[in-house]
Amino acid sequence: MAEDAVLSVRNLTVDYLTESGAVRAVDAVDLELHAGGFLGIVGESGSGKSTLLFAIAQLLNPPAEIVSGEVHFNGRDLVTLGESQLRHLRWREFSVVMQSAMNALNPVRSLGAQMRDACEEHGKISAQEIRKRSSEVLRMVGIDPVHLRSYPHQLSGGMRQRAMIAMALLFEPQLVIMDEPTSSLDVVAQRSLMIQIKRLQERLGFAVVFVTHDMSLVGGVGDELAVMYGGKIVELGPTQRIFSKPLHPYTAGLLEAFPSIQAVRRRLTGIPGSPPDLRLRIAGCRFADRCPDAGNECTRVDPPEEQIDGRLVRCIRVAERASRAG
């Protein structure tokens, strides 16, 4: 584990135990995030990205189960901790922002009351301090503290998401884990939320794990990017480098999947086919049947992780492609 890593995931594997056998949703994932860093995790529905996030935050419920691996946070392995020890860390040292703020917030409690609940549950501070801190975090995300008295339905979608982020910052955690916090927002609100997250990060110095299916969102903000497919990380490296020259064919496909306002109008094809059925044990590369570049050997050999051009890529033809791309 590197010196300044706040989060270090080693060989993490998660199974869903079903009647017809175990489904491996996260398969031997290794990740590292340095203090104050921004790690984007992108993938399609069913790629295992949300399961990975839940596994990191120790929020998995049966039938999902961590089969093996370690999640080191500040030097402690979260996997081995009990519920009461985890409770001590949650909110205070790491917090989670969920996808749908409408569902994550209690509709019949005011924002202030919900913040008070969180504070009382996880810390021992006075009512006055709680009020002060609640106003402070709301102001940080650009919401007027008068809204402490507001109920979730009185806020717009963008404000609700920002309020969720404010709550996650109540205790100045070192790590904030975000599960598609912007996916219910429109483009303008998305952008202003991303700017806000980045700005708060610079000011407060927390690290972010940001899970999304929309690769274009993390392009401008992330330090590190992990691309997930079929439960495995297929490409991992510095965000800008991956965007300017994707080495895994799946990453390249994702980058080609959304229309660009800059480009001339031409027909895009996206990625044909659908993600693999994880119930089946696939011998070769999981992306082979959708890959425009697949050869015979791809369906036989499970590609090992290869270090190339400052990143990790799981593709047996990567060296060939890297040299072709120049």
Added chain:
Amino acid sequence: MPADEDLLRAESVTKHFGVGPPWSRRRLHAVDDVSLSIGAGRIVALVGESGSGKSTVVRLFAMLARPTAGEIYFEGRPLSKVRRRPAQLAYRRKVRIVFQDPFSVSNPAYRISHSLLRTARLHRPDVRPANRRAEIERVLDEVGLSPASEIIDRFPFELSGGQRQRVGFAEALLSRPRLILADEPVSMLDVSIRIGLLNLMADLRDREGVSVLYVTHDIASAWYLADTVAVMYAGKLVEYGPAERVLRAPRHPYTQLLLSAVPDPRVVLTLTEEDVGEPPRVIDPDEGCRFRWRCPYAQDRCAEATPALGPIEVGHHVACFVAPEMAPAPSSVPTEAL
């Protein structure tokens, strides 16, 4: 524009809702004075943020609500005259909706054939009962769901989000419509499968001559798909015209803001830009441009009178006092390919 060229034409359409308690006189102006037309075999993108009134426009065009003022013409005939059930049914046959959320639109207890058969029974008297299944399979095939003979007997939970949304288009297509009102049809789907549905809409236009009103907040997808773009803000149309003009040389400051918000993954986000505004809820508004609080070019006159939508070039309309005096957008968008 001669009326017979337009499939659907809205003239000064307005929709107000009462807010507050029943005795309240306060009115929410959801749609104010919107005029636009949808040509046969064309795709019109209606673009705006949450709360801009675009879904209310869909409800009005779908005849799920009646306008407070103004008139909508379909095939040259006013919708206010469509009152009796046979006429309403005929309209609903020709104008179909595809909803945003493919996960809540279908009844989980029934196979997808259930609602498709009902649509066929209601809207396709020309198809004999024995042939309905074959007709449904033909339509499923057309929207890219194969093998249709298997898909037709699936339950909704056995389909992915993208497949369910294709079922939505199949159901719309089954009645052989002239116009599909697609209300944010891809925004709930993964980015990687959105493009397939955008292509489907383009194919329906090209192969079947179906017109589409594509409602979206994603201006990049509007650029990809639409012939005509209409931009809404706080219940008003602020810019309207051919996609090449509105999105390549935007004249309204709001359109320029929307374009600048499109994420460009190749550029690192700069933290200096600040826009945390959102469209106001327009309750009993005073005169004045509704965008002036967020507008970098707002002047005194913008608060004194409401700018009307007017031509700035042939076919390109803008509702802004300042725009005609400014050079065409200092657009960050290059006209060349990447």
